[in-house]
Amino acid sequence: MSNQLFHHALYIVESACKGCTHCMKRCPTQAIRIAKGKARIDNDLCIECGQCMAVCPNNAIAIEQDSLSQLEAFTTRVAIVPAVFFAQFDDSVTLSHICGALYALGFTHLYLAETGVDILGVLEAEDQSTTLPLISNFCPSVQRLIQVRFPLLVNNLSTLRSPAQVTALFARSELKALFEGLGIFYFSPCAAKIAQFKTEGSEEHRLFDGIINFDTAYNLVCAYIAKHKGDADQKQHTFSFPDCTRKALRWSLVKGQSSHHTGRCLAVDEMHNVIEFLEILEDEQDTNLQFLELDACAEGCVGGILTVRNRFLATERIRHWSSTVPKQLSQDLCERIIEQKQAFLKNLNLEPVQALHVLGLDTDHSKALQKLRKAERILAYLPGIDCGLCGSPSCKALSEDIAKSQASIRQCAVLKLKSAKDLNSLARIWGERSTTADGLQDDQA
């Protein structure tokens, strides 16, 4: 039942991977195993949170990259840029500088992703999900975490389109009449948004023609600005689309979404906080909460894995910037939105997501039960120190891997040191994949 089509943006750079256990131990869904000295990601379990990449000491985990040359395929090149991107620069680089550099890099229109928040507001979009508390779907990593680890909560997920998608819909509608060869590009602060956008058949895929990673764009803009520093800076550059309201600009910050909801809200950021909270929520029968804003990254999108600048400084810049924009939406902008209203009708909610059922030991109940029993018996023999030398994140994970015939008890280094002879008889009991003399797995079996 797992979605095989889900696109993954994170990958292991095998030449750099030393097979240390950092990523495996950090992964919130236990999606990583070490085999033959290299880390491997189980695509069914990976939620693209980027924790492994953040913790890797050898730069052996990377995010796929689209090149800017893809712009050449289009004549009208629209960039949908989240506010977080502008916050990557310090105050010496003004918004006008950044916009100017983006136009020089080949974009013909610039839209702020957060404008989508105001569009949703003007259109009075209502969420079709009615299970309370409503969980924000803004962070794709959290959405996938719930699909993988918290299947009981999938119905609580919001189905409303994210602001960047809404802005893309708007841009497409507004510009379609004027130009042919229209290409819309999104600037992404993290792997999860790339994965969501690239998953074939996903709503995002139809909206965006390409995706540009924050770090790449940052470097290009910096290089451009450094080169043209001496130029007479007379021309003022700005968005093709007037920006947004104060409240909307703070959307991607922690508690930024909560301010758009009435009733009791809660904002939780950083992966292990989110998991701890979801565990409680799954058990809780009644909560008085109406809306939950959950972000996989610390401090929200400013903590994204592709961001360049310190997240607290970036947050501060967005806050400062937001204090300079009006609280109310301008009449002009409001009219432009209403003019394109047709494009959004029946289009503001997405299909509800499904639980992924990838945690189970087997799709068949009775086989799953057998494997569970087997894993329990194996676990009793394992040392319980979770050293990770076997290539599984914990003794419990190894016992389950053995029960699923994906590992051998011979991989346990502690048992081998204690008594190689006992290990042989245990391996005979629990079954094994053939091993070479040095105890490493041989995949030819």
Next chain:
Amino acid sequence: MAGVASSNLKRLLKQLNIPPLTIKRIIVAVFEAEVNVIAHSYGGKILCDFEEEQVQVDVIDTGPGIPDLELAMTEGWSTASDEVREMGYGAGMGLPNIRKSCDKLSIYTKAGDHTHLSMLFKFKEES
């Protein structure tokens, strides 16, 4: 602490690929039963029997039994101590909620004896 047993059970049910809505029903019922054991009895145990299309959960305590079962099944009726109520339990919805959550419920109890709850949950096709 109330909730530990039902949390552990939840983890197992997920690994066994039980449909999410069924897990939810089981957890609601087992949590209530677990609270009952802690709040009203001397102690007890929870037994789970997994079958192809259903799960049978037995909650057996060591006494002192329920003197009037019909009264205990009434919504809002509770004998919980103030201490228990202060912790947010004891609203008198325990047994009624259990009955609503499971497909079949049978209770053996007698004042002075133990209480034995048998709950049956069928895996229903989920829409």
